[in-house]
């Protein structure tokens with residue numbers, strides 16, 4: 001049996017047998033390494049290497065922030081305000097969820113952080129408002145992938161840096177698909193609310209808006225601090241997350257006095273458990289990513305794709321399908337770094353625009369964030385919503401379908417995604 | 433056994449919570465230093481990353497005892513016996529990675545004495561060490577979890593293990 | 603026998619050219635007895651991860667910047683000193699396989715027990731300074747400019763000496779950092795500046811030429827000792843020729859890239875180099891004394 005078959009078959013089998021995902025990735029890799037007859041020390045070396053990454057620090061910060069906002073009574077105040085403003089619209093909380101993610105997306109660049117922070121607030125709220133838990137989890141996870149699509153996006157920066165493609169053009173190219181996905185998800189949230197016949201809870205009252213708004217005003221400095229700080233160049237996204245934690249802490253402990261100082265150590269310790277789960281899975285996935293590179297599987301895929309068809313649309317569809325599959329086991333960043341040389345050589349061979357291809361690849365890979373077995377956003381959201389991953393996956397399928405339709409539209413009508421970067425940054429398209 | 437594990441869990445929570453506090457403070461200091469104190473800090477990334485990595489492995493060990501690692505459940509709860517058997521199998525399947533964390537984590541740690549961090553020049557062994565140490569704890573926790581699973585499978589459930597959790601995180 | 607060669611960059615880059623020349627020569631000279639698999643673009647991980655993989659025994663060879671091997675062999679850190687070499691000829695003399703400098707590092711690599719063997723030293727292009735705060739021609743243009751550096755304390759000192767306010771950021775955060783103003787300056791190879799499209803956010807490029815990227819071409823001791831004596835000689839000779847090629851390709855690429863950058867609208871400035879040198883040289887002696895590498899510094903100065 002070839003090592004790659006061993007790797008994938010044993011991984012799928014172990015997952016099916018309910019082995020914890022991180023340990024299933026680990027064991028499948030151990031079996032493959034054992035078959036290759038190379039030292040097992042690589043396992044620990046790669047586990048270390050994949051979590052030894054500074055941007056990952058934002059995840060614990062936003063998880064803790066969500067926790068502080070909940071325990072500190074900030075969430076309740078924000079939601080009362082949100083309720084008084086859009087609560088009279090059917091599906092209001094669903095709209096807020098998507099809207100917040102779109103705004104968050106234009107702030108951070110990390111989808112996992114969005115899931116953690118928005119999810120910690122809105123999943124419990126949506127459950128309370130009568131949405132089924134799996135739907136609340138699914139909508140939160142699906143909308144948070146906007147973090148990698150609406151600029152700025154960590155993934156796009158890395159794609160641009162490694163792939164010699166204009167990051168500015170990629171950012172501009174992410175705007176239209178990002179907006180389309182957001183609108184589609186809001187439409188879906190509306191239709192679910194209608195089907196469930198969720199009644200609007202409150203009636204609109206300007207006085208109510210003003211009253212809840214006043215109470216909720218202090219936490220509003222959070223997004224202002226984060227957005228203002230990043231755009232003014234005071235700090236990076238990771239640093240902004242730490243400042244947000246400080247502000248959240250001051251609000252919860254000093255301003256609202258909802259959390260006692262004595263309770264803080266416990267909250268910190270429990271937050272560590274909460275972030276160690278996704279991060280340990282990232283560590284394990286790193287082993288598999290390294291094995292895939294090590295075995296040279298990427299080159300085989302390129303040869304295979306070019307042997308099947310040389311039509312542009314056909315190739316792009318195949319790459320989309322391949323990225324959707326790869327995205328289920330690899331984080332988008334790893335996948336981009338591994339497969340970029342192959343993607344780009346295919347682009348040259350088939351005369352496909354690099355920016356067009358980059359956007360298709362990025363959109364397809366980000367869907368991997370919400371698909372099992374290793375969809376970190378879905379895992380985090382399920383964790384927050386206390387829903388099993390399969391149930392959350394069933395609920396998210398229609399939302400995934402919507403995104404896939406938008407990707408397909410982008411493949412068939414290149415101008416849909418490219419018109420913005422092509423108009424504003426024509427130089428990025430010249431000569432390549 | 434359980435008493436030892438309780439002790440380890442409490443210790444790990446204490447240490448990892450402290451590490452979390454340290455790396456939040458470090459990053460905040462980095463922002464403060466660069467923008468307001470106008471001094472350059474080179475060590476902050478390294479300290480923050482080391483605390484982060486340690487806390488991830490310690491936290492992952494405690495999560496193993498609490499059975500919180502992500503699992504995909506294929507069968508509905510009514511297949512009780514099959515599910516109990518799968519649970520036992522899942523616990524056993526964790527052992528190879530735990531073995532690698534302990535044994536090869538130790539090998540990597542030994543190698544790490546010769547690799548120094550870029551900024552502070554500290555041996556990376558101090559960071560790599562998190563893996564074998566968490567691995568040993570995972571092994572101890574696994575024994576406890578497996579013991580419970582075996583008893584559940586043969587129909588003699590041990591006294592509920594939730595007591596361990598209550599005693600440490602109230 | 604198969605040799606896996608990893609490098610963190612992608613073509614076009616002098617290191618990739620060196621790797622490919624090495625592959626061609628070895629495969630031909632050994633009649634395909636030895637084949638070389640090149641893994642460019644950091645496919646097998648960053649330099650330190652790869653070095654550990656070589657020590658573990660899964661990967662055989664690496665071409666990379668010496669600052670990433672300095673965590674294992676501290677003496678390499680000396681190449682992070684700005685203006686260590688007077689000119690390209692001094693650099694060529696240092697990297698020559700029969701030079702005392704090369705011998706020192708080959709010996710150091712062996713005696714520190716890293717498990718790696720130094721095959722050749724090579725170049726990876728010139729390092730320059732880029733900003734978005736305005737053109738830089740003298741050190742005072744950098745006063746209070748927030749500058750991105752790697753985590754190394756030495757880098758920090760070197761740039762603080764010319765007035766910059768240094769901060770460490772990962773390479774991948776430079777683009778957004780420059781865009782938002784977290785930083786206003788950074789230094790990099792010309793090829794890194796071009797290939798990561800950093801000129802989109804840094805319209806000013808100052809030819810400080812403060813470093814020629816000292817790079818190493820190394821093999822795992824275990825992988826090397828597995829080869830027959832005859833093959834070891836072939837590998838050694840091919841690596842040395844590849845090293846020389848890498849240095850020359852670096853010079854060639856840099857010249858072409860500077861022209862391309864100008865075409866892209868980047869303002870390329872010449873700097874008052876002596877002013878930068880004067881600010882840096884005192885740090886050479888200070889550093890050498892502190893680390894006990896004064897002999898090595900003398901060795902390099904005598905080239």
Ligand code: NA
Pocket residue numbers: 104105106107108109110146147148149150151152153154
């Ligand atoms: Na974003």
Ligand code: NA
Pocket residue numbers: 097098100101118119139140141143144
């Ligand atoms: Na959301």
